Amino acid sequence: SRQIAHGGESTLEIAGRRIGGGVFATIAGPCTVESREQTLSTARIMQDVGVQFFRGGAYKPRTSPYSFQGLGRDGLKILAEAKAETGLPIVTELMDVRDVEAVAEVADIIQVGARNMQNYPLLTEIGRSGVAALVKRGLSATLEELLMAAEYILKEGNPNVLLCERGIRTYETATRFTLDIAAIPVLKEQTHLPVVVDPSHAAGRRDLVLPLSMAAAAAGADGIIVETHPEPEKAVCDGPQQIRASEFGDYLRQVEAAAALA
Ligand code: PEP
Ligand code: MN
Numbered sequence: 072s073r074q075i076a077h078g079g080e081s082t083l084e085i086a087g088r089r090i091g092g093g094v095f096a097t098i099a100g101p102c103t104v105e106s107r108e109q110t111l112s113t114a115r116i117m118q119d120v121g122v123q124f125f126r127g128g129a130y131k132p133r134t135s136p137y138s139f140q141g142l143g144r145d146g147l148k149i150l151a152e153a154k155a156e157t158g159l160p161i162v163t164e165l166m167d168v169r170d171v172e173a174v175a176e177v178a179d180i181i182q183v184g185a186r187n188m189q190n191y192p193l194l195t196e197i198g199r200s201g202v203a204a205l206v207k208r209g210l211s212a213t214l215e216e217l218l219m220a221a222e223y224i225l226k227e228g229n230p231n232v233l234l235c236e237r238g239i240r241t242y243e244t245a246t247r248f249t250l251d252i253a254a255i256p257v258l259k260e261q262t263h264l265p266v267v268v269d270p271s272h273a274a275g276r277r278d279l280v281l282p283l284s285m286a287a288a289a290a291g292a293d294g295i296i297v298e299t300h301p302e303p304e305k306a307v308c309d310g311p312q313q314i315r316a317s318e319f320g321d322y323l324r325q326v327e328a329a330a331a332l333a
Pocket of ligand 1: 185186237272
């Protein structure tokens with residue numbers, strides 16, 4: 072599935088979609104699967120505006136154990152339905168090795184959340200599953216640590232790994248995390264793997280998602296993973312950072328224009 076493209080970068084082909092090595096791709100969808108209607112209506116819009124992959128969490132790593140934890144298996148079923156209807160490949164998070172088979176059945180790309188970046192047994196199981204993976208940088212992880220996390224998956228003979236910069240902890244409080252733009256060229260110098268940026272969790276605020284996305288695209292990111300919701304004010308989690316689905320097409324055209332400059 073891997074071809075070496077320009078500059079020694081890999082273009083991965085996952086579920087018929089390409090990413091990396093000069094091919095920019097967008098992964099978009101809600102923070103979490105809340106209901107069938109919310110998920111399917113978002114997926115239809117994403118399909119219409121030309122997104123390549125659909126995201127949505129069925130298992131959510133929440134700071135508080137009292138917050139909504141995701142629909143679990145029921146959420147996976149809704150994602151499978153979204154894929155069957157729109158044809159969009161699915162990106163969804165796996166948090167627990169006990170769910171690897173259930174998630175692998177639905178996911179075209181298994182997401183490793185920032186909080187699980189150094190969960191080595193989880194990384195090894197994802198490597199063995201053979202399903203492509205998107206590994207998010209830990210909240211306080213160095214780029215070297217991110218690369219070593221990816222190696223746990225690659226080592227099992229699974230070559231389809233995407234690296235994701237999603238913002239790191241700094242003393243700044245104006246944004247939820249600080250997006251490390253330099254991570255993009257640094258990672259691309261050190262690895263052939265595609266580098267994806269998550270502007271949503273870095274920003275924590277909808278109005279910053281477009282400028283961060285454009286900066287990422289212009290700096291050479293191979294793709295973005297971004298949150299969107301039909302009615303962000305009613306979202307069960309991360310409402311303030313989710314782009315209104317009806318505005319996603321306009322947003323995406325501007326990001327793609329910035330990617331074309333890179
Ligand atoms: C997410 O993408 O849904 C998420 C929880 O992100 P992170 O692991 O980067 O916080
Ligand atoms: Mn979220």
